[in-house]
Amino acid sequence: MPPSKFAQPPPPEAPPEAPPESPPEATSPPEVNSPPQGAAAQPPALPGGTSSSLATSLHVGHVVTDADPKPPVIYETLRHEDNVLEIEKFNLWYGPKQALFDVTMGVPRGKVTALIGPSGCGKSTLLRSVNRINDLIDHVRIDGEMKLLGQSIYARDVDVIQLRKRMGMVFQKPNPFPMSIFENVVYSLRIDGERRRGVLAQVCEESLRSAALWDEVKDRLTESALSLSGGQQQRLCIARAIAAEPEILLMDEPCSALDPIATGRIEDLIASLKGDYTILMVTHNMQQASRSSDYTVFMYLGNLIEYGPTIHIFTNPRLRQTEDYITGRFG
């Protein structure tokens, strides 16, 4: 991977200029399994640059009054899951600004894990760190470890291209390539040099069927993908992602640019993919998270706050902060 130039703007979840409500105490040492509650640990020495946000924060009132330093709450049930992806003490800086603070979590196999939280909480950053798309942005520094099936993602001798082939990614906005529907779906096979027509056709059909798009497009596979509607395009992108048989499917607010009907279909699709695919999904939509995910992670200001089964998080969160967010009191 050469130093890449893409003048991609930082994702919308990038931290604000000076996070006004950022209490330095909010950074707490995360642990994989929930430690005894209230066992507050000393915040680790932060890398340079956060002192400014500390300085600013002293003058700004707290929106969330009870945002006291608390360790992340990670539910017991998660300990028994078989994790495809392990994230350990992951920190990330955009230049001098830290966007993720010691995030530690696992993504269980065959389940849908939703990342929720207010804008700028770092959930998209976390998602994009998994397949190292953030590498493309200038001035990004990371610390910590991520492992896909026990294999490090950020080690020096990792071939990023190989790594990305093992993950599929679906973006906020549907982004089909300006080519035919067929070529879009088999793109990942094409770049691996697959030429056998039969294999390509088979993968295309299977992927489109999995993405619940086959019946709608089977007669016009050679047409431009851009002729599809927004919802169809997004399902096409999902089909493109699963055509590569990824070990994990990363979805970055896959429905945010879609109308309610298309959103519903995508949600149905996610539900149907559950079991076969491991999905890590960022969403702004509470209902969507509650409807389609198995586990929910609540993030706030770059910290993992609470991580547990969706039903628990949404009906009976352990932390007040989570409850406030879910009930719409802030966020």
Place this chain on the structure above:
Amino acid sequence: MNVNPQPKKHRHSHGTRPGVRLADTTAKTLITLGGIGTIVAVCGVLVFLLWVVMPLFGGASIDSQASNSTGPKDILPAYLAMDDPQQLGLYLTSAGQAGLFRLAANAPALSQSLASAPVASTSPATAPGPTPTITAAAACGQNDAVAVGYQNGAIRLGRVTVVSQLLGPDAPDASPLEARNLPVGQSIAADAALWDRLTDEKWQRRTLKVEMDDPLETGSDQPVVLLDYLQQSSGHLVAALTADGQVVVESVRQQRNMMTGKTTQRVTRANLPTHAHVQGKPIFLGVFGLGDGLVLAWEDGSLLRYDIRDLQKPALVETVDLLADPQARLTALHFVLGRNSLVAGDSKGQLSVWFRTKPPQATTSDGATFVLTRTLPGRTHAVTAIASSYRRRLVAVGYADGHLDLIHVTSGKVLASLDVGADQPVTALAMAPKDDGILALSASGWRQWRIDVGYPEVTFNSIFSPVWYEGYNQPVHVWQSSAATDDFEPKLGLIPLVFGSLKATLYAMLIATPLALLAAIYTSEFLHPRVKARVKPTIELMASLPSVVLGFLAGLVIAPFVENVIPSVLLGLFTVPLVFLAGAIVWHLLPYRLTLRLDSQRLWFLLLLLPLGLVSAYLLGPWMELWLFAGDLHHWLDGQIGSPAGGWVLLLMPLTALLTVMLVTRWIDPWLREHSSAWTRARAARVNALRFVCGCCLTVLLALSGAYLLTLLGWDPRGPWTLAGIDLAPMQTYVQRNALIVGFAMGFAVIPIIYTIADDALSAVPDHLRSASLGAGATPWQTAVRVIIPTAMSGLFSAVMVGLGRAVGETMIVLMAAGNTPVLKANIFEGFRTLSANIATEMPEAVRNSTHYRTLFMTALVLFILTFIINTLAEAVRLRFRKRAFQL
């Protein structure tokens, strides 16, 4: 914080303020004006060009005409002339009179009153007794010299001059009374002079001055039937046919001794045999302009051509039949300006043009053949008279039905069709010295037209299709607008210039397009944004370099340098890309950890490769020259030494490289893909390197075998491969300023334009497509090739087309580096002349509103249309591409 201030109520007006309205109206008006102004300006240029060019395609215009039913009688048709202001007609009668007549419609009395002078000798002692009847006469071009042949076989040379005097009120008393009492504006003939009263106090008196030399002996007492008289700087030549079939040629060479100033004359006389050919009436006797040949034609169309370069041994070279139709009789034959081409007219009204050509396979003794090169538009009645212009290749042709056509011989353009009237045959014709008038004589008197011939040399065909110019062996496309001599035939074919423009564009684009597009892909997709922020403005700075500086460098620095190291330059076209590919292979062979560490410094390694490629080309160039071009490329290109195979190897190399790449991707790569998944990186890299080396060897082997095969077939890249007049051979004689140099220099000028637009197009591809492709595990190169480039295709295409537009119109570089020879050769080592450079070179010398001047505007119009077509096509294709990539 907890204070919630009442929102202050603003009184809000719902109207738009007048200032805003005014600004809006002003902006709208200005924008409308500007937009319409631009369109009008572009259309204005086109309209102006058309306005200047259109007269080229028009005919002659007739300003005025005059006629009189009583004209001179018994004149010799071979001698009829008009004076410069077209006031007088000058003629000779068979009775031995030279005469003047006033060309005025309302002065019938004057036409009879001849200001005549006897044809008298300057030395009365030798004057023949009673004036014998003149049977033949010949004028000698535009000067006053005249030759006459008599009934008794004598020939006399002389000068017939009109002497004009302006007389004031103190005119000598000798003036006749009639002239003194003449009303203003009238003229009379009196006292052997023609008088015009111009004003109250001013008369013009014109007399005819005739000087005749001593008679020449023809050795025959038979009447002279035909006569021709040629004056040259070194003397003169007279040829005569007598009634008994003798052709006598007398040449007088005057040589002036440089030391003593004494002039000596050398007279040579020859008799030519005609015996076998005397059938019917002889029509024409003529001596070619250089005095090296003589033609004699009879009524039955047979023409004899003699070689009289050596008058001691004159020889009949060939006999030609001028008539295609056996029923027709030859009725008129006349030289065109320059005395090399003949226009023949027959009894069926057909007109044809003949001249000598020198085809390589000629079997005649002087290596030339007299051929029919063109037929001119004729009529259905017999041709009765032909007169030629003194300054253009223009002839006036008179017919038996009293019609008269003015035709340009080279272009075949009929400038005017005139009617002498009364259905009488035209008996004699004269053109005014400045081509601004025609005088025609018939039984019903004379008629004169004052005309403006316009632009006779130019027709659409003479510009865009091959024209058979005098002295050429076949019709050709030639641009040669001017020359040293007056009887020069302007050759205004624009095709060599169009070809030159296209050739310059082709070679410049061959060099600029790949470099500029690859540079744009590299900077937009691979280069770090911070480095790009410096690189892009630097390349754009190249565009601001004045093209005259580039042309100067190319013509005076690069061209002489390249001439010395041309083998290395040719080799460099191969070694530089090869070294970059080899660099990539070597990079792959390095230990992985090392490459990761060095990754950020990769640009510097890349920069090192360029000099490496150039140095290797420089060092290996002489070896390649020795191996492929027998040690001397310049002589090889001249076709003197070596086998054609050497050139074929170089030409075939790019093709065989492509072929090898196709073969490898088709057969080797799938096998490698299947087996390489289990290999270590180092092993894959080694196999990759092996594949590269084998590919290079295969490329060279294929090129070699192809080259030997083509050589066996007898094909030579040095040509000539002529197709439609264009020599398509790619390598021929080396000329210092050539298309390769222009390719480099103009490529340098075009690169920044293509690069900037292409880079903008690539950078404008939405990042979400990049992310999607990279997220799917594509490499940056795969992303660029499969997603970014197809998406940006419309932009890339317009980048290339804008570059193309610049290259087509570029002037200074080609002017200074291309040699400016308008040749039709695809040879990369030879120059050309472009449309734009032609305008720049010749416009300062062109006479305003002349044919040349308007043809140069025609050149500009062709350039305009060429760029218009290119840009329109480009826009159409670009819109197609854009349609494909819509919705982004």
